[in-house]
Amino acid sequence: MTAFVEYLLTGVARGLVFALLAMGFVLIYRVTRVVNFAQGAFAIFGGFITYSLLKAGVPHGVSEVLAIVAAALIGLIFGIIAIGGDVPLLASLVITIGLSILSEAIAMLVWGTIPITYSGLAGHDFVIFGAFIQRQYLIVVIVSLVVFVALLYGFGRTYFGKALSACASNPYAARLSGINVKRMGLIAFTLGGALGGLGGVLVTPLSPITYSGDVSLAITGFAAAIVGGLTSPGLAVVGGLVFGIAEQFVAGYWSPSNETAVALALLIVLLLWQAKRVPVGGLE
Amino acid sequence: MKSTEPAAPSADMSVANDSVLATVDLVVRYGAVVALHGVSIHVAKGEMVALIGPNGAGKSTLLNTLSGINRPASGRILCNGKLAHVPEGRQVFPDLTVEDNLCLGAYRGGSRDTAPMYDLFPQLQRLRNRRAGGLSGGEQQMVAICRALMANPDVIAVDELSQGLAPLVVSDIARHLVELNKQNGTAVLLVEQNAQLALNITSRAYVIENGCIGLEGRSSDLLRNPAVRAAYLGGIR
Numbered sequence: 196m197t198a199f200v201e202y203l204l205t206g207v208a209r210g211l212v213f214a215l216l217a218m219g220f221v222l223i224y225r226v227t228r229v230v231n232f233a234q235g236a237f238a239i240f241g242g243f244i245t246y247s248l249l250k251a252g253v254p255h256g257v258s259e260v261l262a263i264v265a266a267a268l269i270g271l272i273f274g275i276i277a278i279g280g281d282v283p284l285l286a287s288l289v290i291t292i293g294l295s296i297l298s299e300a301i302a303m304l305v306w307g308t309i310p311i312t313y314s315g316l317a318g319h320d321f322v323i324f325g326a327f328i329q330r331q332y333l334i335v336v337i338v339s340l341v342v343f344v345a346l347l348y349g350f351g352r353t354y355f356g357k358a359l360s361a362c363a364s365n366p367y368a369a370r371l372s373g374i375n376v377k378r379m380g381l382i383a384f385t386l387g388g389a390l391g392g393l394g395g396v397l398v399t400p401l402s403p404i405t406y407s408g409d410v411s412l413a414i415t416g417f418a419a420a421i422v423g424g425l426t427s428p429g430l431a432v433v434g435g436l437v438f439g440i441a442e443q444f445v446a447g448y449w450s451p452s453n454e455t456a457v458a459l460a461l462l463i464v465l466l467l468w469q470a471k472r473v474p475v476g477g478l479e
Numbered sequence: 480m481k482s483t484e485p486a487a488p489s490a491d492m493s494v495a496n497d498s499v500l501a502t503v504d505l506v507v508r509y510g511a512v513v514a515l516h517g518v519s520i521h522v523a524k525g526e527m528v529a530l531i532g533p534n535g536a537g538k539s540t541l542l543n544t545l546s547g548i549n550r551p552a553s554g555r556i557l558c559n560g561k562l563a564h565v566p567e568g569r570q571v572f573p574d575l576t577v578e579d580n581l582c583l584g585a586y587r588g589g590s591r592d593t594a595p596m597y598d599l600f601p602q603l604q605r606l607r608n609r610r611a612g613g614l615s616g617g618e619q620q621m622v623a624i625c626r627a628l629m630a631n632p633d634v635i636a637v638d639e640l641s642q643g644l645a646p647l648v649v650s651d652i653a654r655h656l657v658e659l660n661k662q663n664g665t666a667v668l669l670v671e672q673n674a675q676l677a678l679n680i681t682s683r684a685y686v687i688e689n690g691c692i693g694l695e696g697r698s699s700d701l702l703r704n705p706a707v708r709a710a711y712l713g714g715i716r
Contacts, residue, residue, distance in 0.1 A: 357579050358586060364572040371546055371564050372626065373587035426574075 201326035202447040203440060208332040208401070210439020211339035215394035216416025217423075217431035218346060219387035223274075224425045225363040226383035228284055232291040233273055235413025236298035237391025239406065241266045242399035243306045244392075249313050263392040270388015274381045295409065302406035310408075315400035335397045342393065343432055350428060359383065363426070411455055415442075418462035421469055437461075497523045499634045499666050500545070500562060505554035507537075507544050514540040515690045517554065522634055524560075525664040527657070529677035529698060531711060532687035538670045539567050541687070542636050560633025567638040567670075569623040573612025577603055580611045580622050584629025596625040599655060617648035624652070628659070634666035641673045649673075653680050674711035678702045686711075 216234055223231045241262045248258035277290045315331035322328070350356040361369045362379045369376050394412070395404065415438050422437070423430025441461065442454045501521035507514045515537045522528045530538055543549045545556060546564040563584070572580050581593040597604040600621045606614060611622050620640065627635050637656070641649040657680050660667050671677035678684055678698040686694035686707060694701065701707045 354582065354591070357575065357583060360575060361572045361579075361583050364574040365570055367548070368566065368570040368572060369583075370548060371566055371570070372583050373630070374583070 197325040198447060200324040201328065202443040204323065204326065204328050205332055205401075206440030206443030207436060208335040208439070209398070209442060210419075210436035211335055211432075212394045212398045212435075213412075213415045213419045213438050214432040214435025215339055215342065215390050215397070216412055217419035217435050218343070218428055219390040219394075220417055220420035221423065221425060221428050221431050222346075222350075222390065223380075223383045223387040224420070226359050227278055227287070227380040228363065228366075229277060229287045229291065229380075230417070230425070231273070231277070231384070231387060232288070232413065233294040233298060233409075234387065234391050234416055235409030235411075236273075236295055236302075237266045237270055237388045238395030238398070238412050239302055239404050239409045240269055240298065241392030241395030242404045242408075243302060243311065243395075245396050245399065246306070246311050246313050259396045262396050263389050266392020266395070267385050267389035270391070271381060271385040273388065274384025277384070278377065278380050295413070299406050299409060302409075306406060308406060310403035310405045312399055312403035329401070331397075331400045335401070338393070338397060342390070343428075347428055411458075414455075414462065415458050418458060418465060421462065421465050424469060434465075498557070499524050499560040500636075500668065501557040502541070502545070503555040503557070505541070505544065505556065506552045507540055507549055508552045509540075513690060515544070515551075518687070518690070518692055520685050520692065520695075522666050522668050524633070525660065525666055526683065527660050527667045527669065527681040529674075529681040529684035530668060530670045530687055531672070531674040531677050531684060532693075533710075534672065536687045537690040538687055539638055540690075542566075542638050542668075542670060545636060558634075561630060563627035563630040563632035563635050565620075565623045565627045565635065565637040565640075567642065569616070569619040571611040571614075571619050571622050571626070573610065575611060576608050577611055577614070577622055578607045581625050581629050584626035585631075587630055589629075589631050591629070593625075593629070596628065599628070599659065600625060616644050617652065620644060620648075620652055621655075624656070628665075632665060634668060636668040636670065638670045640669060640671060641676055649676065656680070674707070675702075 216238060219234050219237065220231060223229060244262040244265050245258050248261055249255070253261070273291070273294050276294065277287045315329070315334060320327045320329050321333070350360065358374050359379055359382070361372070361374060362376045366376050398404070416435070419434030419438050420431045422434030438458055438461065442458060445457045446454045498521040503519050504517040505515055505519070506517055518537070518541060520530070530541070532538055540549060542564055544551055545562060572583065578593060581596050582591050585591045597607070602618065603621055603625065606618060611619060614622065624637065640652060653676060656667055659665055667681070669677050669681055678701055681698045684696065684698045684701050685692050686701070694704070694707065702712070
């Protein structure tokens with residue numbers, strides 16, 4: 196029972212981190228129709244930059260916020276590179292793959308190949324049903340839930356959010372209505388960068404990151420986003436939780452080395468299920 | 480083809496003081512293909528003008544250029560007021576509700592109060608929280624027109640009002656456009672393949688063929704013009 200609770204709670208926290216990455220995928224895809232393969236890079240930059248700032252003596256809290264801002268800026272720069280020119284959708288997608296590879300190279304040059312981590316906010320572990328849970332997990336849960344509520348409200352209820360959705364729904368009509376579709380796309384990339392950065396900032400104290408850690412984060416985040424057909428933020432959160440909990444149970448009851456394989460297997464099943472559910476030719 | 484109106488205004492004359500919208504020698508290219516060869520039209524304040532012509536003549540290209548989607552290679556666009564464009568194929572936001580579709584029409588500014596639209600098309604009232612993508616073609620056309628009207632335009636350009644719609648639906652929507660024009664004084668530029676409909680509800684018309692204005696004149700005159708009858712009103716219907 197104790198182990199079960201521990202796996203469940205840590206799974207929820209990790210799932211919410213995946214959900215943050217998934218939200219980044221969904222946000223960027225909804226507005227630009229580009230699947231941003233560099234989404235995982237935002238997370239590792241978020242983690243690495245926080246690490247360097249903390250090491251330089253910047254206090255907790257400030258370091259994390261600065262790292263998220265930096266990730267947002269990286270998101271904006273990636274957005275400008277990927278969709279700034281008049282390039283076809285497929286080219287934008289390939290550009291994001293290139294940016295992902297470039298990010299790994301930069302991360303390796305700057306931070307090396309040894310996994311890094313830092314301690315989360317100080318505080319005691321707490322006990323639920325006999326399971327010791329690090330305080331960082333609680334922080335992950337609270338911060339992500341606040342962000343999700345804000346995003347769901349922002350996207351679904353505000354005029355600006357509706358204009359963002361309109362860009363994805365019908366870019367031509369959005370332009371006719373006076374919406375600057377390109378600028379909206381860049382805003383989506385910036386927010387996607389911030390979300391990825393936040394995910395990295397939150398997850399690094401729980402599991403050390405490496406320069407190549409973006410791929411597994413991005414794959415799991417992408418798989419979570421696929422649950423909602425890349426367009427539903429709510430279902431992406433559900434997907435993230437499913438993957439996070441499944442990963443922890445596989446790692447706990449079976450073997451940690453199988454968790455990525457299980458995530459990939461789940462992804463394939465989901466893709467097949469999506470392909471059956473959504474008619475070829477679009478998600479409309 | 481010759482103009483049916485003896486005092487047909489020349490390109491420069493056509494940019495009269497009372498026009499809300501005019502083009503002068505507008506040339507638009509898609510790569511090497513010239514889509515519009517020096518098109519000059521004008522729409523006066525509160526006027527209803529038709530632009531008729533066959534498929535591929537350049538009608539939608541002209542509207543997209545007026546809306547800033549296409550960039551002209553040369554020529555001038557004069558807009559003395561606000562233009563709103565109801566695009567071909569209606570182009571609603573399929574994933575958004577009717578209400579949100581209408582609200583976004585006011586994106587450039589102005590009131591987001593949608594109540595006047597539901598007064599204009601009461602059928603939309605009960606659909607306001609439905610996804611626009613799930614509506615019938617006629618309902619979508621109403622949404623598209625209302626979305627354009629939310630911008631509070633001085634001139635509304637409607638591209639292929641009748642496309643894919645049942646004749647009764649078309650005449651209902653056309654009647655609303657005429658009413659709107661009479662009550663609010665909103666000028667209308669109606670682009671149509673259905674020449675009969677367009678010439679019946681407008682006062683003046685242009686015939687566009689292969690990217691050139693072939694004919695222009697009063698709609699009632701064009702309805703009687705043998706060339707127009709043969710090309711657009713006879714065999715087709």
